[in-house]
Amino acid sequence: MKSKSITLFFSFRFFAMQRKILFVLAQVLHIQSRMFSEKKSKLKTEMCRLFVVFILIFEIFYSCKEEAGDPNPYADVLSSSPLSKMENYVGLESEDWASKIFNLDKHALNYVKELNRVDGFTESPSPMKDLNIFKTTLLDALNSQTGTVATLLKKKLFRIYVCENLGGSAVSGIIRKDGKSVGGFVILDANTLNRNANDWISYKENSTFQKGNTKIRIRIEEEKQNTKANALRYILLHEFGHIISETEKIGPSFFSSKRSFANFEFYQGVWKSEKVSYLDDSVFTIRPQIHFYSESLPLEDNWEKIYPILSQTPLPTLYSATNADDFFADSFVSYVHVVLEKKPWELEILKNNKPIFKMENGIRNDSLQSQRKIIERILSQ
Structure with missing residues (x-):
């Protein structure tokens, strides 16, 4: 799952922290040099040293805290x-x-x-x-x-x-x-x-939205295979994706008390943490409001802020947009279903039973090329 081992992952972070420490030490030497050249008093020298030591401790503490990741309630x-x-x-x-x-x-x-x-x-x-x-x-x-x-x-x-x-x-x-x-x-x-397959996935997608005249229909099987x-x-396959994520070290372990996704290849450029995406600030601002099985959003008022934008992101499905863990799991099932098995995955939004928007699963998009390669490596073992 993960392109780098956990050892390399922590080595990288330790190296980054070392760079911060060296930078601060350089500042200490520079300050001391200036103080000697300007013949500052001994008291002022000691005060500056204490101040710099405080900065150094703060830098180290902040680095460790920042690198540790978000608390894992599971x-x-x-x-x-x-x-x-x-x-x-x-x-x-x-x-x-x-x-x-x-x-x-x-x-x-x-x-x-x-x-x-x-x-x-x-x-x-x-x-x-x-x-x-x-x-x-x-x-x-x-x-x-x-x-x-x-x-x-x-x-x-x-x-x-x-x-x-x-x-x-x-x-x-x-x-x-x-x-x-x-x-x-x-x-x-x-x-x-x-x-049946098409009814189940349509039910699941609609569970995000309040019931009304606008609804979603998804087709993942041809009629004869709609069982x-x-x-x-x-x-x-989706749930198995979570298991694969852990055993293949695609992301941080589910057993860790804190989890950070920042340096795992599969999530780079998409997820800052389990529930915060790089897309939230400007590209896909409504994403944090999406909760499956909640019926919390009116679809008619919000679909234009969701699905046309979703189709242009590296998120293959709406469910993959809910958190970083489901990003991998839904990418995995999407790859097996669409790429390997060449089965359909088509979404329609209907208003008064008339189609007003259509999109396909985004797993084939160029923006998911690196994710596809990781999944391919897993399946070729």
Whole structure:
């Protein structure tokens, strides 16, 4: 995921801090030289030295604080959950997908509750009443994967939980062994995903906006392929993108107490931090107001400030614009779906059921060339 190792990343930052320290030391020598040449008093010399030392300490402290990144509210949830520990999966290494599908258990329930608490959601999930019906559709989605994507999934997706009333379509988590992230798990909401592919993604996109005469329709499958299994296939690839992001070190670890995206290649020029984009100040000013599953914005009043601008940015979808982590995950699923599988991804805005705007997934845009190359490297391993 990440083009430079964590070692190089911290070496770069340490070098940058050294440059600041050397600059300040040079200023100390310069001040002292002037003081000697001008025969300043000993008292004034000592005062200047103390002042410069104060500046030096401030520079070092500010550098460390600035480089540390933003607080990560999910770190404790991931670190404390038994789901994140490899010993919870010992003896379950089979590549048979049927053996990896579970109903929501106590640990998965507590994990989702904690995530919802952090995110401000009030939903409390429950186990699915009839897992077998949903499991058949889920197996169709998993077994339809081929090539390097299928190989990666079997290697790094350890378990899939199914529940109801999740608070969204799905969430993912990371599994560690000896301090190293080796794979992950996904928790799916069977009710939210009980739709055909085109209906599900259209529902998801419209969840950002208040209901009215203007709405969004997205097509990600041809009519014959517009199935529930393909809806699940798409959402699993998105969630798997989060797992890939962690295991391939595309961005800062989900387990870090503070996270900075500044020196990770995939995010350069797009994201300052998890929730702040370089585009916010002048290019895509409405972006911070976009929240999925909130129905918070009137679409009719705002679509012209969103979709025509979105189509000109290095953000392939609106969901990829919500935060830095989903920027990678939605870029990953967009690449597999549009570039590898050559499937459609077309968005229309309808007013009184008449199209007023159209756009495609932006993953093929020139502005995403470096991101495509990173994803290609992952899939060619």
